[in-house]
Amino acid sequence: MEKLVFILDIDYLITKDEKPVIRIFCKDENGESYTVYYKNFLPYFYVYVEEEKIPSFIEKIKETKIAGAKIEEIEIQKKEFLGKELKVLKIVINNPKKVPKVRKYIKDNFEEVIETFEYDIPFYRRFLIDNDISPSSWIKVVGIEKDKKILATRIEKIELQKIPKMKIYAFDIEVFEEKNSQKIALISIVGNDGFKKTLSLEFGSFKIENCEVFKTEKELIKKFVDIVKERDPDILAGYNTDGFDFPLLKEKAEKYGIELNIGKENSKIKTVKRGWIKTFKIPGRVYLDIYVYVDHILSPTIKTEVLTLDAVAKEFLGYGKKEMSFEEMQKIFKEGKNVEKIIEYNVWDCELVLKLLEIFLPQLISLSKITYLSLFDVCRNTYSQLVEAYLLKNAFKDNQIAPNKPKHEELQIRRLKTPYKGAFVFEPKTGIHENIIVFDFRSLYPSIIVTHNISIDTFNCEHQKCKEENKVPELNYHFCTFKKGFIPKHLEFLIEERAKIKKILKNIDKNSEEYKLLDSFQYSLKILANATYGYLGYIGARWYKRECAESVTAFERFYIKNISEMAKKFNLEIIYGDTDSLMVSNKNLTREQLIEIANNFLNLVNNSLKGKMELEYRGFYIRGIFVKRREKEIGAKKRYALLSESNELEIRGFETVRRDWCKLAKNIQRNVLEIILKENDVNKAIDYVRNEINKLKNYDFKLEDVTIYEQLTKDISEYKQISPHVIAAKKAIQRGINLSKGSIIPFVITKYGSSISEKAEYVLFAKKEDIDIDYYINNQILPAALRVLSILNISETDILKGTKQKSLHQFFKF
DNA sequence: TTTGGTGTGGTCTGGA
């Protein structure tokens, strides 16, 4: 028979005779689930042996058992390794689990073995790569079917864009804390098929639809297991379920002797260690913890400073969680009144996860298609791992051998290298400027890599021509111009695919499914393209090449300085610029004149740029402010605010956009910027700040307004300098709060203590009366406000004592 | 074993 199916998850089994069977969980067009078994694929790795000793080496290892594994086949292959041809032996063995041992044995026991390669690629990925099958795509399976199980004799990839309807379920657990013990009080499960259920322990009496009450945790967990098995979702998702819900569920299940066999075919969940992070595999289902995806991939591109479900939902959906504090919830549990409210809250969390998944799943699927990683892996990987997976898959296609991951020793060497010189940042012209035009290079780093063919295999080639025509500025490096490098080749593919998709997107309905899918695809391509430069300089990378990363920034400096010189020739004054952007202005020109000149400049620049390089017009700004560095006369880089023509403020670097300043100071600074840039009214700004300070003095504020958030970036014992947030954390830990490396500490500064650190207190244990008003005036509000106002010659005294109005007309032209 | 370098600014720390 023949069957068209969509791959959801993939793993393998080992038969009794120690042979692997690839197992693919999938769905057909009608939404029916199938499991495909495929036996015709064996694990292997490569051995690089001194050429003249190849025959004798083969003789020695052939037909022997090594480290308990059988060698099935040895094949001599010609491959390419970092630009050089390499003759290697492909060693095929019977059992994927034995690959590390066999490899180690061969490496350790045969002198003629120079190196071993590709021994650490997970078997499921090896299968996909070698057969050019991407997960999250359609395949045609040929074989014998019985009870939705297919024993496949052949598997072929099929190009098809659509995605079958999937059964997606989200779950969430709430706990009840009592006498140092934690009980699972509630589990809600919500599906995209309309299924909705809450399992609850007994708390007083309440009646609510779709809720089932249990006397014990044990019964409750059992029911959870039953529901998952019975509803049989394709995808099971949650928010921070790797870190909280599943570890708790596992602990309790073990305690009560319940089997968490919620996988397909009754298989049990497995704990998987990824580095020092634990996660859980549910065989046959796609288990996604979207918090991990947000944390690893989305966090740098989103605005919110905390990654709670509430904040992330607000950013992507426009609405957040239902309101309920932990304390309130515990009180409700304890008193057994109003439990409905918690159930509603808990179910809503699941709904949010489902809603977020509508946005994230297409992205995950796209990334999975590009990298050949499973959805499970894509969801939990970091940038470097995504880039590496993409390169790994393409290495096979190009007959390249992948470099090995650096071992401990190599890592040490790489770590010790001093950082290389990075991007160029202009010193801003301080003050308020009017009529500002901003340009930036479109995807600068990817463009440089492609245009200058920056790659390990093209680095410092022998050709004289390349030395002359593709030399790196400031450095004694050059890159080959005859042969396309491995990295630029595949980076260019990403850029071009993205351009194609963006073109298509222009002509389709923004609300259509197709648009969402393609838009996610182009976004995924962008993520990978932008991460490639960083990957080259990442010490943990297989394709690490410091000189390549160094060359990219050298070209960056060359280009940005070049165009700034050209801009000057056009009578454009350089206000500021950072890495790939340039801000220009000219006091003596009108808006229209300026835009015309800018266009001429842009044309000239783009005509002179080659390859993928392109300068873009980002926008015209009515006004902008650039401030000075603290106690210094020079302009502060990376701190400015621009007012766009649509009257919106774009604020960069200021305290307003930082997490480690209290809301009060941040709001005041933002409003000062608004008043200055929009209304041009300095006196109003001064009055405003003075008034806010008075409000503070009168205790007219909320505790959350004065809360400062800072992260514990290391283990608490590792701190050499005890900062306020560290003290606050220490105090909180003593009082039983669970805080560790990675926690974000909300704290306030109180009156009690001599140093600021001593005065720091975890916000939960502070009251309004404890607040050190002077600290907030002198160390929060005033610095934040004066950062902006001092550029207009306003001083602390002007705000605190000054009653006379400043005449400031000289700063503005009307 | 959490892509890169550049940059600002607060607080602490220890020696003058």
Add this chain to the structure above:
DNA sequence: TCCAGACCACACC
């Protein structure tokens, strides 16, 4: 007591 430098967090691109 003062101050420079170290430490630390977080932003920009």
